Amino acid sequence: xxxxxxxxxxxxxxxxxxxxxxxxxxxxxxxxxxxxxxxxxxxxxxxxxxxxxxxxxxxxxxxxxxxxx
Numbered sequence: 001x002x003x004x005x006x007x008x009x010x011x012x013x014x015x016x017x018x019x020x021x022x023x024x025x026x027x028x029x030x031x032x033x034x035x036x037x038x039x040x041x042x043x044x045x046x047x048x049x050x051x052x053x054x055x056x057x058x059x060x061x062x063x064x065x066x067x068x069x
Contacts, residue, residue: 018043018052023060 018039024032
């Protein structure tokens, strides 16, 4: 998927923030959990929620290999 194919709008922005927060957590910034939780709560579409669930179950490197080929 290229950058032009990504969804636009508030849900997409929240998705980007949530994944960035997960990367901060992975790097040891425990205070990012509140950020992840609050931005994840803003996700509305079933696909965005499913992606967030998947992202929480893998490392950022694994996420990039699986979903951003």
